[in-house]
Amino acid sequence: xxxxxxxxxxxxxxxxxxxxxxxxxxxxxxxxxxxxxxxxxxxxxxxxxxxxxxxxxxxxxxxxxxxxxxxxxxxxxxxxxxxxxxxxxxxxxxxxxxxxxxxxxxxxxxxxxxxxxxxxxxxxxxxxxxxxxxxxxxxxxxxxxxxxxxxxxxxxxxxxxxxxxxxxxxxxxxxxxxxxxxxxxxxxxxxxxxxxxxxxxxxxxxxxxxxxxxxxxxxxxxxxxxxxxxxxxxxxxxxxxxxxxxxxxxxxxxxxxxxxxxxxxxxxxxxxxxxxxxxx
Amino acid sequence: xxxxxxxxxxxxxxxxxxxxxxxxxxxxxxxxxxxxxxxxxxxxxxxxxxxxxxxxxxxxxxxxxxxxxxxxxxxxxxxxxxxxxxxxxxxxxxxxxxxxxxxxxxxxxxxxxxxxxxxxxxxxxxxxxxxxxxxxxxxxxxxxxxxxxxxxxxxxxxxxxxxxxxxxxxxxxxxxxxxxxxxxxxxxxxxxxxxxxxxxxxxxxxxxxxxxxxxxxxxxxxxxxxxxxxxxxxxxxxxxxxxxxxxxxxxxxxxxxxxxxxxxxxxxxxxxxxxxxxxxxxxxxxxxxxxxxxxxxxxxxxxxxxxxxxxxxxxxxxxxxxxxxxxxxxxxxxxxxxxxxxxxxxx
Numbered sequence: 001x002x003x004x005x006x007x008x009x010x011x012x013x014x015x016x017x018x019x020x021x022x023x024x025x026x027x028x029x030x031x032x033x034x035x036x037x038x039x040x041x042x043x044x045x046x047x048x049x050x051x052x053x054x055x056x057x058x059x060x061x062x063x064x065x066x067x068x069x070x071x072x073x074x075x076x077x078x079x080x081x082x083x084x085x086x087x088x089x090x091x092x093x094x095x096x097x098x099x100x101x102x103x104x105x106x107x108x109x110x111x112x113x114x115x116x117x118x119x120x121x122x123x124x125x126x127x128x129x130x131x132x133x134x135x136x137x138x139x140x141x142x143x144x145x146x147x148x149x150x151x152x153x154x155x156x157x158x159x160x161x162x163x164x165x166x167x168x169x170x171x172x173x174x175x176x177x178x179x180x181x182x183x184x185x186x187x188x189x190x191x192x193x194x195x196x197x198x199x200x201x202x203x204x205x206x207x208x209x210x211x212x213x214x215x216x217x218x219x220x221x222x223x224x225x226x227x228x229x230x231x232x233x234x235x236x237x238x239x240x241x242x243x244x245x246x247x248x249x250x251x252x253x254x255x256x257x258x259x260x261x262x263x264x265x266x267x268x269x270x271x272x273x274x275x276x277x278x279x280x
Numbered sequence: 281x282x283x284x285x286x287x288x289x290x291x292x293x294x295x296x297x298x299x300x301x302x303x304x305x306x307x308x309x310x311x312x313x314x315x316x317x318x319x320x321x322x323x324x325x326x327x328x329x330x331x332x333x334x335x336x337x338x339x340x341x342x343x344x345x346x347x348x349x350x351x352x353x354x355x356x357x358x359x360x361x362x363x364x365x366x367x368x369x370x371x372x373x374x375x376x377x378x379x380x381x382x383x384x385x386x387x388x389x390x391x392x393x394x395x396x397x398x399x400x401x402x403x404x405x406x407x408x409x410x411x412x413x414x415x416x417x418x419x420x421x422x423x424x425x426x427x428x429x430x431x432x433x434x435x436x437x438x439x440x441x442x443x444x445x446x447x448x449x450x451x452x453x454x455x456x457x458x459x460x461x462x463x464x465x466x467x468x469x470x471x472x473x474x475x476x477x478x479x480x481x482x483x484x485x486x487x488x489x490x491x492x493x494x495x496x497x498x499x500x501x502x503x504x505x506x507x508x509x510x511x512x513x514x515x516x517x518x519x520x521x522x523x524x525x526x527x528x529x530x531x532x533x534x535x536x537x538x539x540x541x542x543x544x545x546x547x548x549x550x551x552x553x554x555x556x557x558x559x560x561x562x563x564x565x566x567x568x569x570x571x572x573x574x575x576x577x578x579x580x581x582x583x584x585x586x587x588x589x590x591x592x593x594x595x596x597x598x599x600x601x602x603x604x605x606x607x608x609x610x611x612x613x614x615x616x617x618x619x620x621x622x623x624x625x626x627x
Contacts, residue, residue, distance in 0.1 A: 001404075004397045005347055005538075005549075009361045053350040053360040053549075054542040058565075079565035094360040216568075242570070243562050245538045245554075248397040252535030253554070253561050255584070256570075257504050258592040263397075277508040277583075280570050 004248050007051040007096025008036040010072070012089055018075060020156030024122050025087055026063065026075045029097060040100060042066055043107060044129040045239060045267050048099030049247045050074060055085040059244040059262065062100065063125035065132035067139070072097065075125045075159060101247045102266045105130055105211055105237055114144040116203040118222060120151050120194045120214025124159050126239060127213055131167065140172060147203045151178040151194040151218075155187055176201050195221035198229075205230035211237045223270065233271035240266050240280055256280050281453040282462055285471040288447055294465050295375065296321050301464050302410070303372040305339055307332055316374065327376050327444070330420050331602055335381050335531030336374055340388070340405050341553070347401070348549040352542065362549060367401070373410045373461060380425045380600040382411050382437035384531035387600070390593045391534055410457045413438035417482050422603025424492040424616055429596045432486035445478035452479075494619045496597055500590050502625060507587055508579065512621045517578035519611035524555035526605035526613075532585065532598045535561070556580050582618050 010029040018024040031037035042048075042062055049057040058080075064073035078087045089095065105126075115134065119127045127150070134143050148167070152158045158177065168175040168189075178190035178197045190197050194214065203210075210231050212222055219238070226236055242254035242261040249263030257276040259265060268276075286294055298304050299321060306325035308317040314329040316336040348362035385406065392402035416423070416432035425431055435441055439458035443450040450471050453459045471479070527533040537554035540547055554561060557578075562571045571577050589598035599615065606614050 001398060001400050003364060003400045005400075006364060007362055051362065053362065054352055054540050054547045056540050057538065077565075083565070096360070096362060241564065243564050245536070249394065250391055250397070250399055250534075251537070251554070252391075252556070252584075255580075255588065257508070257583075258588045275505070277505050279508075279576065279580075 005098070005246070007049065007057075007098040008040065009033070009094055010097050012091050012093050012095065013071060014091060015089075018159045019122075020154070023078045024075055024159065025078075026073055026159075027086070029072045029074065029095070030070065031097075032094065037070065040072070040097070042100035043104035044133045045104035045126050046100040046102050047126070047247075047266060048072070048074070048097050048101055049244075050076070050082070050086065051096030051098060052082055052085050052089070053096070055082045057098070057245070057247075058082045058086075059101070059247055061126040061129075061239070061266075063128050065129045065136065067133055067136040075122065077122050098247065102262055103264070105239075105267055106209070106269075110209050111142055112144065114147070114204070114206070114208035116147045116149070116208055116210040118149045118194060118198060118210060118212045118214070120218040121153070121157070122159060123213040123215065123239075124150055127211065128160055128163070130211065131173070135167070135170070135173060144207065145174065146172070147174040147176070147201075149176045149178070149194060149198055149201065149203075151180070151192075151197065153180045155179050155182050155184055193221070194218050195225050198222055199225045202229060205232075205235075209235045209237060211239075213239050233274060234269050236270040238268055238270060238273065240268060242266075242280065281455075282459060283453075283471050283476070284451045284462060284467045285448050285469050285475050286451060286465075286467050288449065291449065292324075294467065295319070295325070297465055298373060298375070298461070301371060302461075303368075303370060304375055305336070305372060306375040316377075325376060327414060330416055330418065331378060331423070331604060331607075333604070333608070334529055335384065335602065335604065336377055337381075337384065337388075337531050337534070339374060339409070340385060340402060341534060341536070342551075344550055344552045345401065346548045347538070347551050350547050350549070351545055352547060353545045367404075369404050369408045371408050371410070373412055375412045376414045376442070377411050377438075378416060378602070379413050379432065379434040379436075379438060379441075380423075380430050380602045381531050382413055383425075383430050383434060383600045384602075385411070386437045387532050387595070387598055388534050390595060410439045410461050411437065412440045412442060412458075412461065414442045414444070415482065415486065417444055417486055419486060419490055420603055420607075421491050422606040423490065423601060424494055424603060425601035426487065426490050427492070427494045427496060427616075427619075428599050428601040430600055432490070433483045443479045443482050445475055445482060448475060450475050450479045492616055494616045495623050496586075496619060498623045498625075499586055499597065499619075500594075502587065502622070503627070504583075504587055504591060506627050507622060507625055508583060510622075510625055512625070513575055513579045516582070516613065516618055516621065517575045520574060520578050520613055521611060522557045522574055522577060523610060524557040525608045525610065526615075527555040527557055527581065528553070529604040529608050531600060531602060531604070556584070582615070582622070586619060586622055
């Protein structure tokens with residue numbers, strides 16, 4: 001019997017400090033055993049439990065795309081016991097990964113559709129996975145227009161800055177990068193909150209899905225704008241966070257009504273969430 | 281399936297024979313308290329206690345259990361890598377489990393033995409355990425098993441059922457596992473006509489002695505969000521002090537936590553019972569807590585058992601009517617009353 005609690009051993013291959021406050025780092029992890037790497041087949045939107053022996057486990061969205069083979073990326077905000085320990089770890093050290101866990105963005109449904117990605121702050125990780133996945137030469141033709149609205153507090157708080165710049169240069173993806181405020185005279189993108197920029201850029205709802213990830217305040221003000229733009233609740237897709245332990249629907253803490261966010265989610269449509277108790 | 285009988289005076293001999301092939305767990309009285317313990321030939325089980333204070337859930341889901349161990353020794357090839365721990369999965373029997381507690385294991389199978397994930401410890405323990413039930417001649421005043429799909433002599437979930445008919449126990453094998461156990465006891469006495477009649481009388485009289493019944497017929501029909509927003513939760517939660525004893529004694533409360541513990545360079549990953557009554561249960565790293573209020577936690581416990589579980593698995597409520605929470609609650613919150621409120625709820 002496979003033990004779903006047993007992490008795969010991985011080695012930290014590189015660590016990138018993403019943001020100016022140094023609180024967000026991206027860890028590139030490589031499996032110690034190639035057969036584990038083959039078993040770990042994920043879809044963009046899924047998460048994994050990162051395990052540090054002696055500290056515990058944390059559920060973190062997978063920031064690498066399934067099309068990026070041979071390693072996994074996780075961007076981790078330093079918050080508690082495990083994330084602080086992880087931030088102290090160095091290249092070459094061994095830790096664990098358990099997964100992939102949960103469901104994914106509705107790629108089957110979104111086939112042939114326009115996709116609008118709206119992200120804020122450090123909730124951009126599985127959105128990065130999604131963008132890299134859609135832009136892959138094998139996949140790009142399967143989607144219509146791809147539009148990205150991504151905001152952070154300041155330019156220095158944006159994740160994946162080099163990739164954002166590279167995507168901005170392409171003509172097969174429409175990028176709207178924004179910051180709440182900036183004192184950088186060379187800042188060449190937008191200034192304004194994500195909901196405002198969404199309203200301004202008004203991505204068409206026709207044949208389109210919106211994937212929204214960000215802090216609660218951003219989501220609260222973005223959802224009405226998407227509705228105004230004509231996105232029906234079943235085509236507004238969100239990814240939720242909860243305190244988790246097992247990640248496989250057994251330990252009992254991450255439920256919203258009948259649904260375990262770890263196993264039945266983390267991805268839900270606004271329509272699905274509307275039918276659940278408002279407790280998240 | 282086979283029926284046998286054994287004189288009470290010969291019960292110890294029967295248990296001793298089982299001890300040759302099984303690890304045997306039975307209710308044992310220590311001081312004022314009867315709990316399920318592993319017994320040896322010297323122990324005298326206590327079959328007079330209808331409901332043990334603690335359910336035998338710890339035999340399937342230990343209150344604290346090492347899942348993995350690891351070393352942190354620098355330079356070791358295994359440093360930081362979780363290793364599975366060998367455990368004793370030799371055959372065992374829980375002797376004298378009450379039908380409601382056996383039913384709780386079946387409900388928990390829905391959570392632990394799923395597709396695609398199977399909890400390996402739960403599944404193995406279930407597999408290597410034979411359940412010898414003891415029917416309840418005199419149900420407790422707080423028992424309400426007949427309201428939630430059970431009965432004092434329910435066979436569902438048991439491998440073998442014992443009925444106390446005075447000077448003897450009648451033994452009724454229910455499953456193949458139960459048959460095997462019966463063979464190993466070497467008991468060969470068929471129940472007499474009088475014993476068979478006494479068994480039926482016990483079953484009938486127990487049903488007559490059930491003192492509480494609560495209707496659950498509307499629970500599945502209710503809209504979950506409407507029930508969630510019902511006004512009565514404020515009243516239900518008012519006296520609760522969030523002590524968590526209800527979750528501790530409940531045979532169908534399975535929620536758990538996972539923690540690492542380290543001593544010098546060696547550590548273990550543990551699984552411990554947890555409780556939805558604790559605010560920490562759902563506290564996010566960010567400080568946000570979706571169940572920060574006592575009302576939310578109390579509501580979660582009842583909604584989980586009596587609505588979410590009903591809707592998710594379509595196998596009835598996640599309560600076996602053992603009445604332990606009713607007996608132990610320091611502020612007299614009574615799940616039977618909450619069932620009533622939920623069942624009669626109107627938008």
